[in-house]
Amino acid sequence: MIDFLIGLFLATLITALFTTRLYRLLWWYSLNSLMLGFLALFIGRELDDKAMLITGIATIIIKAIGIPFVLKNLSQKFHFVRQVIPRIKVQYAIMLIPAILVFTFYLSEPITHMIKSNSNYVAISISSLFLSLLLMIEHKNVAPKIIGFLSMENALFLLGITATEGMPMLVELGIFFDLLMAIVVINLLFHKEEMKV
Amino acid sequence: MFQFDTLSMIFIALILLGVIPNLFYSSGYLPHIDRKVHYLLHYFAFIGSMLGVVVSANALMFLFFWELMSLTSWQLILTEVKDKNTISAARFYFLMTHFGFIFLLLFFLIVTNGNLDVGFAEMKNIASGFMYPTVLFFFLVLGFLSKAGAVPLHVWLPYAHPAAPSPVSALMSGVMLKVAIYGMFRFLFDVLYPWPLEWGIVILVIGSLSSIIGVLYALSEHDIKALLANHSIENIGIILIGFGMGMIFDSLNLKVLSTFSFIAALFHTFNHMSFKSLLFMGAGSVLHQTHTKNIEKYGGLIKTMPITALTFLLASISISALPPSNGFLSEWMIFQSMLGSSHIDNMPLKLAIPFAVFALAVTGGLAIACFVKAYGITFLGLHRSTNAKHAHEVNFLMTAGMILMSLVVISLMLFTPFYIGWFDEALAGLGKVSVYAKIFPSGIWNMHSVSVHGGIVSPLVLLASLTGVTALLMFGYKAMKVKERVHNTWGCGYKTGAKTQYSATGFAGPIRRFFNWLYKPDEHFTKQTIAGHQSKFSDSYYEVHVKPLFETSLYTSVAKAANFISYWVYRLAHFEQIRYTAMIFNLMLLVLFSYRIFSHEFSWATFALESVIMMISIKVFIIGDKK
Amino acid sequence: MMLSLLLLPAVLMFMVSFSKNKNVSIWLSIISFSILLPIIKLFTLPKPYNIWDTYLVADALNTYILLVSSIVGIGVTFALMTLDKHVEVSANSYRRFYRFFAIFWIGLIFSILANNMGIYWIGLELATLSTVYMIKTNHSPTAHKEAWNYMIVGAIAISLVLFGVILIYASAKPILGEEAMSFNLLLSHAKEIPSPFLFEMGFAIASIGMFVKMGFFPMNLWLANIERASFYPVAALFSGILESAVIVGFFRFSQIAMKINYSHLFAFVFIYTILTIFIVSFLIFRAKDFMRLFSLSGIEHMALIALFWVSGGTFAALLHFGAHAFLKPALFLSTGVLESNGKYRIAGALRGYKGMKGALFWFFVSLFLLAIVSLPPSPMFFSELYGFGAMIETAKQSDHMLAMIGAVLFLLILLSVIFYRFVAIYQSMKYEGEENEKKVYTSELFALVIFTLSLMVLLLPSSMAFLRSIS
Amino acid sequence: MIAYLATIVLLFLLAPILLSFIKALKMVLLFKKPVSVFQGYRNFSKLMHKETIISRETSSITRYAPFLVLSPLLVVMFFLPPVVHGAYYVSFVDAFTITGLISLSTFFLMLLGLDSASAFGGMGSSREAFISALVEPAMVLTVFSVSMMAGDLGVGQAGVNLAEHFPQEHMASFLFAGISFFILLIAENGRIPIDNPETHLELTMVHEAMILDLTGVYLALIETASSVKFVIFASLFVSLFIPLGLEYSTPIAILVFVAKLFAVAVAVALLEVNTAKLRLFKVPNLLGISIVFAFLSLITFYVLGA
Known part of the structure; x- marks a missing residue:
């Protein structure tokens, strides 16, 4: 089941890479976060870790619902460009994405025989990190870049919950706090722009 | 401490x-x-x-x-x-x-x-x-x-x-350069002691080159202070020749000769300090009065600035290594130490040292020419500019400085044995053989070279006899009560004026032409011809600038390289403005690859593969398609 | 208790920033001094002193860094008093600036004192995000663009740090459990980490994050551009405090990495910093305005500090750090004065300061400019001597002695390129261009005096001895 | 001691004669009516009786330099090698000192040329500076090489040593050094191919140009100086490179010595008659030959020991 969710996680991220519409992108990001939340809940239940359960719920509420909603609102308010076409051609992208996946597995190969259960998770999170970077690379507009940054955050979370079986509660809450702060700042940044015009 | x-x-x-x-x-x-x-x-x-x-x-x-x-x-x-x-x-x-x-x-x-x-x-x-x-x-x-x-x-x-302001140039050239020589003494003796033969040769070669190059560029210089600065290069070269000979002798185990050479180097260090400071002070006084450093704008200053002129003359004689000055004595010692090379067994070295002798001798000859030029054009003849005409002697304190410095020069001349004894003591303190007794075996009158069949010089006797003979001659002249008449200089029927004199450029002309292959001078020649006659002209102007060879070749190319690199670095920096994420992406790839390769199994195959991946990724993400 | 005392000035500042009183900025500067009290108290307490459980622990290293950063903070508050005299800023954004400055300060205190990788990261992120807004205070299109740039690049960099932190945590969790977040424990159990490769990967990723944040290769110019676009106190904060927070993290992480595999760490940092300095020195060679010049030189110094640190020159690194932390904000603050009068013009920037204040100002600025290229008697002179000494020492013990000495030589030559440029700029500021009447305010001068005094204190034998005792 | 002083006086008296002799010999060879060999004395006395005209543009240098040109040369005369076996000689002065003293004299001569503000003076000084700069290295190298063979750097001692022990085993290098020194003799004394002492033509003159503005006693001093210089070089040449005849009794030895001096004069005269003056920029070629021979001499001495 964990593997299935991780697969879905990766799949949503990859799909987001090919998306050309902003709302679609938000949608895929929301799904991506949802998968992450489920993953956290699932692992939390398996390990009987309350903190993980809280994290999972928070993830679903904030990342899967809250942030996409806020971003959508913002985009409507400030009239974002809604057509976001990747700068990197699809022909390249279909070669690149598998290459990145292969590379990250190759990279984490030395760890495989060191950590018993979840070495693959490390590889997958590194690859999703790279993929989120790719998402940021291939767009020029700000909005998809923000989404790229947010999915990077997701990749971090994935690593946090899978490879390390959950981080200390305090840290996780702090990360959430910072995420909210980031959204506030982003909001302010947009606001300022509007004030000027 | x-x-x-x-x-x-x-x-x-x-x-x-x-x-x-x-x-x-x-x-x-x-x-x-x-x-x-x-x-x-x-x-x-x-x-x-x-x-x-x-x-x-x-x-x-x-x-x-x-x-x-x-x-x-x-x-x-x-x-x-x-x-x-x-x-x-x-x-x-x-x-x-x-x-x-x-x-x-x-x-x-x-x-x-x-x-x-x-x-x-x-x-x-x-x-x-x-x-x-x-x-x-x-x-x-x-x-x-x-x-x-x-x-x-x-x-x-x-x-x-x-x-620099003139007192400062005097200090920098006269004293600061010597501090560097102190460093050579201190650390080559105290820290890096057993010297291989090659080190001495390196120093000797540097010294010979410096002396020749310094004097050559001094000769082509019109700026009086730059001229003196070039002479500093030359004199540092001479000091280094002595130093290098000392090192060579030391590594060949000829200890006595080695100390002798080092004493020569130290002595020349002192001498150069004295006369170069004096020269810079003199040049400073001249500059102070005429407000120009261009030697072509001087002339006739001896009439209005007698003390400056006299002290400058003393220093010129000394720097040209003419007997019985202190400059001559130290240069004599350096020559003597090089003649000591006949004791060396190493044949190639033995054959090479005459070239250093040659270099030093050429330097000496050219230095004389150069100082005749500097002195003659500055102080003799007619005023070449209005400023020079209105010049007068500098204030009391400045003349006092110059006189004191000439006293230093003279003291170095008169008390040579004392100074040499002191240098000898210092070198003995650094673990060298003491040679004072060999240099002055019989009192202070005669100064002996320590090499076998070496020469002897007797500075005080020379000084006494020269002054004696000159005084005698002049006394005779006075006694004759010759009638004197003042008249214009004969100028082939032309009127003698400031412009008919030889200029500094003209004075250095033959030597400059001879060394044209080295100077590669930049000549400016304009002539206002009359009615198309090549030989008849109303006005002509000739100026020549010599840009040092090292500067044009070495330094300019370094500057060019720096510019070139910085240009490309800036081009690179351009990418980070627009492709920053791609940069970070590639950076991560690179670092992780390197960690993977170097931390674990290194093989050329993976290395090649990963390099290819890197290159592709850089091409695709950073450089992008050409538009 | 201690924590609340430490946070008090910042919190006060946050609250006072809502007041609309005009004279509030004077009060703020006086309030800012109050931070020194708890820090001095911290100095006297036995180390390590737990401020908040095991999350915030004060030891000699971070107390020193906290002190340095606080002095910079005080200096910046003073300079902020006359911000509106030099640049156009509305009263509203002025207040908001203070507000975010307070948040920034809180974040920094957390990250500097943190003994927990997570807390460290949270503090850093807080500080980063608050600076985004501070950049935005300047209402120019470039500032807006750069604020976005900073938002994204900074966020990526910070995320990378977190990624590295998690990997390190993962690598150490099998032996330390939840406690694997603590720097102290990691350091003491470094040898037992079951998967060093995982740790090294984490370290590499975190370092990339930190290096990007500090403007190392290849992201050299982004920080400079941001500092150019924003108001000058922001630049001072960046170089004086934020980078300190980043480098303290680097110190901590590299201490652990040193224990795990010194040669990997050394090679990584050595190559990285040399590349950085290579690029930066040639960027400086072309730099044509103060801000870029100083921020590029900030990168250079950060690289040197990192290099000294990993070469084992702890003392040199800390001394250099202190000197840089005082000098750079001082320079940035003076840039504000220089530029508001001369507008980007380098030639003659130091001329035309009349009267006692003016003379003092140009004298200080000259001093700073010459001190930053490590001319004696600047503390940087000594720190570079000892730092390069440590590098040579490392070189002598390595297998590639000549290559490493050659690398040090190369580094020194690159530094002399920077030296050349600074000398050229200094000369041009002082001796070229025309002379216009210019003005400088007491509060700025006071800030400069604070920095100068701190620099002089650094030179005292007792403070040197204190720095030597930290290792 | 008496022989020593007598030699000096003799040389001093002989100096004008030698120059006049060369001139006369050249005139004879050119089928002209020769001047008297005492022409030098006549000129001297004539000049001594004239009033001194001092140029308005000159400074005190002109008043002192003529003495300073002559006095170093006079001093050198005391340091020459002995012409008679067993006579006193100054042993403590070496070749470098003599070279230096001669340079000192030249130095003042060049200043003299520049002092009068005339274009000729400057030109002469400039050319003289050029030539003497090139002479210097050749001189030093030759001295170096000769001192090797003579076993002493002191001139007097070297002369004696060579006379006592002729360096037959080093004949080759001895010869090279001799050639080099002979070229120097010509160059330093401003003889034909380097300079033409007889004309006052702008293109040809070096030495004469510098003293163009001197008259009366000053000119006499300078003329004396140049004749003394010639005799110094000639006697150095004969003592070092033709070290024969010292062993005879005093009068004969002196006669032999004088004969050798005249032989040098004849050689110079013959050379002068047979060559034309070189262009100024060809002079370095000749001096280059001298330098090369000096080097050759050293190298043969070192490598071949010959």
């Missing part, structure tokens, strides 16, 4: 001998400086830092004072900023001195193991354990000789010295 052994004391004496007359001169010069506080602050800090360098007993102190010395001298150059040249000269000077500092720093860091408080004895232990002493030697040479102004690190001198 500090030490006061004989070598330090000698150099303290050198600095004080250079500084005390300079204080007088400087206070006479002070009313003409606008930024008095700035000047005085740095002036005294400069003197203090030079003293600090020669008494430091550990690396930290040495480097501190050394860098302070550079800093203050740089600020002193900037005291009177009148044009852009001063600014760029100061900048260039500071860069070069910092460049030298780098090597010194490396040297000290290596020989102190990073613990900069250790003394010289401990440094020697560490240095002897170091695997590549030649590296240390080269660091030392580059560090000190860039300050001393030896070829090829000499280019800053002709820019920096003219730009």
Whole structure:
């Protein structure tokens, strides 16, 4: 089941890479976060870790619902460009994405025989990190870049919950706090722009 | 922290001998400086830092004072900023001195193991354990000789010295360069002692090159201070020849000759301090009166500035190594030490040293020519400009400075045995053989060369006989009561005027033409011909500039390279403005790859594969498609 | 208790920033001084002192860094008093600036004192995000663009740090459990980490994050551009405090990495910093305005500090750090004065300051400019001597001695390129261009005096001895 | 001691005669009516009786330099090698000192040329500076090489040593050094191919140009100086490179010595008659030959020992 969710996680991220519409992108990001939340809940239940359960719920509420909603609102308010076409051609992208996946597995190969259960998770999170970077690379507009940054955050979370079986509660809450702060700042940044015009 | 052994004391004496007359001169010069506080602050800090360098007993102190010395001298150059040249000269000077500092720093860091408080004895232990002493030697040479102004690190001198206020140029050229020589003595003797033969040869070659190149460029120079600065290069070269011979003899185990050569080098160091300071002071006085450094604008100053002219003459004789001056004596010693090379068994070396003799002799000949030019054009003949016409003798303090400095010159001439005895003591203190008894075996009248069949010179006898004979002749002339009549100079029927005189350019003409292949001069010639006749003209103008070879080849290309690199670096920086995420992406790839490769199984196949991936990724993400 | 005392000035500042009183900025500067009290108290307490459980622990290293950063903070508050005299800023954004400054300060105190990788990261992120807004205070299109740039690049960099932190945590969790977040424990159990490769990967990723944040290769110019676009106190904060927070993290992480595999760490940092300095020195060679010049030189110094640190020159690194932390904000603050009068013009920027205040100002600026290229008697002179000494020492013990000495030589030559440029700029500021009457305010001068005094204190033998005692 | 002083006086008296002799010999060879060999004395006395005209443009240098040109040369005369076996000689002065003293004299001569503000003076000085700069290295190298063979650098001692022990085993290098020194003799004394002492033509003159503005006693001093210089070089040449005849009794030895001096004069005269003056920029070629021979001499001495 964990593997299935991780697969879905990766799949949503990859799909987001090919998306050309902003709302679609938000949608895929929301799904991506949802998968992450489920993953956290699932692992939390398996390990009987309350903190993980809280994290999972928070993830679903904030990342899967809250942030996409806020971003959508913002985009409507400030009239974002809604057509976001990747700068990197699809022909390249279909070669690149598998290459990145292969590379990250190759990279984490030395760890495989060191950590018993979840070495693959490390590889997958590194690859999703790279993929989120790719998402940021291939767009020029700000909005998809923000989404790229947010999915990077997701990749971090994935690593946090899978490879390390959950981080200390305090840290996780702090990360959430910072995420909210980031959204506030982003909001302010947009606001300022509007004030000027 | 500090030490006061004989070598330090000698150099303290050198600095004080250079500084005390300079204080007088400087206070006479002070009313003409606008930024008095700035000047005085740095002036005294400069003197203090030079003293600090020669008494430091550990690396930290040495480097501190050394860098302070550079800093203050740089600020002193900037005291009177009148044009852009001063600014760029100061900048260039500071860069070069910092460049030298780098090597010194490396040297000290290596020989102190990073613990900069250790003394010289401990440094020697560490240095002897170091695997590549030649590296240390080269660091030392580059560090000190860039300050001393030896070829090829000499280019800053002709820019920096003219730009500084005259008392400062006297100090910089007369004293500061010697501090670098002190460094050579101190660290080659105390830290890097057993010298391979090659080191001495390197120093000898540098010295020979410096002496020739210095004097050649001095000859083609029209700026009086730059001329003197070029002569500093030459004299540093001469000192280095003596030094190099000393090292060669030492490594060949000819200890007596070695000490003799080192004494010669030290003696010349002193002499150069004295006469070069004096020359710079004289040049400063002239400049002060005429407000130009261009030698072509002087002329006839001996009539209005007799004291300056007389002291300048004394210094010119001394720097041209004419007997019985002190300059002659030290150069004589260096010649003698080179003649000692006939005892060497090493045949190639034995054959090579005559070339150094040749270099030194050429230098001597050209130096005479150069100082005839400098003296003759500046002080003799007719005024070449209005300023020169209105010049008058400088104020009392400045003349006092010059007179005091000429007393130093004369004392070096008269008390040679005393000085040599002192140098001998210092070298004996550094573990060398004492040779004083061999140089003056029978009293102070005759000075012997220590080489077998070496020569003898008797400075005092020479001085006495020359003055005696001259006085006798003049007395005879006076006694004859010859009638004297004053009349115009005969000029082939033309009127003699300032413009009919030989110019400095013209004076150096034959030598410049002879060395044309080296100078590659930049000539400007304009002529207003009359009615198309080539030979008839109303007005003509000829100017020639010689740009130093090293500057055009070495330094300009370095500057060009720096520009080129910085251009491409800027181009690279352009990408980070638009493709920053891609940059980070590739950076992560690179770092992770390298960790993967170098931490674990390294194989060329993976290396090649990963390089290819890197290249593709850089191409795709960063460079992108051409538009 | 201690924590609340430490946070008090920042919190006060946050609250006072809502007041609309005009004279509030004077009060703020006086309030800012109050931070010194708890820090001095911290100095006297036995180390390590747990401020908040094991999350915030004060030891000699971070107390020192906290002190340095606080002094910078005080200096910046003083300079902020006359911000509106030099640049156009509305009263509203002025207040908001203070507000975010307070948040920034809180974040920094957390990250500097943190003994927990997570807390460290949270503090850093907080500080980063608050600066985004501070950049935005300047209402220019470039500032807006750069604020976005900073938002994204900074966020990526910070995320990378977190990624590295998690990997390190993962690598150490099998032996330390939840406690694997603590720097102390990691350091003491470094040898037992079951998967060093995982740790090294984490370290590499975190370092990339930190290096990007500090403007190392290849992201050299982004910080400079941001500092150019924003108001000058922001630049001072960046270089004086934020980078300190980043470098303290680097110190901590590299201490652990040193224990795990010194040669990997050394090679990584050595190559990285040399590349950085190579690029930066040639960028400086072409730099044509103060801001870029100083921020590029800030990168250079950060690289040197990192290099000294990993070479084992702890003392040199800390001394250099202190000197840089005081000098750079001082320079940035003076840039504000220089530029508001001369508008980007370098030639003659130091001329025309009349009267006692003016003379003092140009004297200070000259001093700073010359001190930053490590001329004696600047503390940087000594720190570079000892730092390069440590590098040579490392070189001598390695297998590639000549290559490493050559690399040090190369580094020194690159530094002399920077040196050249600075000398050229200094000369041009002082001796070229025309002389116009210019003005400087007491509060700015006071800030400069604070920095100068701190620099002089650094040179005292007792403070040197204190720095030597930290290792 | 008496022989020593007598030699000096003799040389001093002989100096003008030698120059006049060369001139006369050249005139004879050119089928002209020769001047008297005492023409030098006549000129001298004529000049001594004239009033001195001092140029308005000159400075005190002109008043002192003529004495300073002559006095170093006079001093050198005391340091020459002995012409008679067993006579006193100054042993403590070496060749470098003599070279230096001669340079000192030239130095003042050049200043003299520049002092009068005339174009000729400057030109002469400039050319003289050029030539003497090139002479210097050849001189030093030759001295170096000769001192090797003579076993002493002191001139007097070298002359004696060579006379006592002729360096037959080093004949080759001895010869080279001799050639080199002979070229120097010509160059230093401003003889034909380097300079033409007889004309006052702008293109040809070096030495004469510098003293163009001197009259009366000053000119006499300078003329004396140049004749003394010639005799110094000639006697150095004969003592070092033709070290024969010292062993005879005093009067004969002196006669032999004088004969050798005249032989040198004849050689110079013959050379002068047979060559034309070189262009100024061809002079270095000749001096280059001298330098090369000096080097050759050293190298043969070192390598071949011959």
